[in-house]
Amino acid sequence: MAAIDVGSNTVHLLVAAAPEGVHPRPLFRRRAFVQLGLDVAATGSVGPERLELAGRALAAQVQEARRHGARLIAVGATQALRSASNGEEVAEELARRAGVDRLHILSPELEAQLAFDGATLGVTPRAECMVLDIGGASTQVARGPAGGLCRDRSIKVGSGTLLAAVDGDPPTGAEWRGMERLVASRVPRDLDPATGHLVLGTGGTITNLPRLLGKAKGASLRLREVELLLELFRVGPATDLARRSGVDLERVRLCRGGAVILAQLMDLLQLRSVRASERGLRDGMILALLRREEGWWRAEEHLVEVAVGAGG
């Protein structure tokens, strides 16, 4: 089985084996930086050049998934296409170019639930969890029992949104303030603290931030470490960090905005640390494929099914 998410920053493929009775096991991953979110942030729609780029990346990933034996492929898009004025047309065109039946634009609720399902895979069932998913154009804060229905707060700011808001590298003082301001204006004022929750972070930003500090990908992060990273971003260009850490320059630039969001969320939710989870949205899509096959994307049915499962 394979899942591809067309995000605001990347088009990302996961091929997983799904032996009966055990959790799906990742076999192959592929990522392409397409940054649809940059076009949407600048013009409100996806331009032809970015469409071309995304079309080629998606077609290549679909081929790779088939080459790896994927029988079912789930393709979903997130905030960039949700908010683009031509999102539906782009989704149809991308599906046509990639040779798949359909590219589904996921609702924020379904995206959060899938990321929650994926991130909490392997956690003791019903343990209270919170999942932070910092995407390119949106951030999801979902909480609920592992394996059950989550309550989600979708925040319309992501690492790509902040990348589009700055020119300088390192950003100027005014640009830093602009980023902080954007985050402060988008984060809802009534986020409850995450007391008693197992807190997991998912998405490229959170999983890669530890690498910039020389830690293993997916390691835990404390607030003071996130602040240390912000200090590094403040004093030097992203290229220095990319060279030192071996992380792609595009990812490092995205991590800058992601760290701004993460620091604010950690303070507002009163988190001491966040454990980065390598699993996330695509793993949730694989789980949904396992449960519902072609109907994996049917949000209402999916949520009702999870709710019933959680209730039982």
Place this chain on the structure above:
Amino acid sequence: MPRSIWSRWRWELVAEPLSATELARLTLADRADQLRWSAARLPLAADLEAVPDCRLALRRLREVWMALGDQLEPHSTAPQRRLRQLSAELRPLERAEARIRLLLDLLGPLGAPGGLGAPAWRGREPEALRSLLESARLEEATLREQILSRRLISELEAAATLGAVVDRDRDATEAVQLARVRLPLLFEAASRSGRPLEPSRRRRIQRLLHGLELFSPALARQHQVVLSELASLLAQLGPLREWRELVDWVDRAAKQGPADLRPALRRIVVRAELETEAAQESAEIELSRLDQGGWWRTAALACLPERRRSSRSPDG
């Protein structure tokens, strides 16, 4: 102690034109008294207006020297320089006090929700604000100890007796003649506008206010309206400068503060920036109303009385 000896009734009584020497004599004594009184209040830490009042007294006394220097002894710029130096010595303390006032405004009563209509505090914002307030108070106390020495108080008292009026009873220069030279320059400077609003404009408008206050007894009655318009304008521009300074100060604190408090400190910077923008917007609206309506020119004409007709005039 009355703030000014020029109460309204005087307008009705002054029949003869006021000479520059007489104006100098009366204003110098009045303003020197103000400086002495405000200097005496400086050691009272609870008197939050003492430092701003003292700086105001220094500026108003300096204005006497700038506008009526020919009527005063010694004939040098040394007294002006001295008054300026003393004002500069007090400036850091005035700023530190303003910071505390603004932080208290932001914090609200005991950090309860709703300071300046702000929504409830979140995360570690109350802790961060209290830490800022503590730093601001510590800074203010240190500055108070450093700046408000016995030496400074006695120098301020000495500055109140820096000069004397030259006794030239035959000097026929009318105060209004000097006003006609000085005030148009001050009006012109105050009316110069730029986008965005420059911090120097507040100073130029303040100088005009002080100039008008000084020449008040020699001006047309309508100048009182101009004075009150300028005072209300400055009341809007003053907090703007204070908010700008607070933003920079909290921004520095956010970079240097404990890592755990930094996200909250950065949100406080954002909130202080929003307050600054609101203050700037309201000041710009008010200023553009005056600028676009040609108010400065009209106000200058309204303040300066018409020249009396010469006795040699053919119409006379």
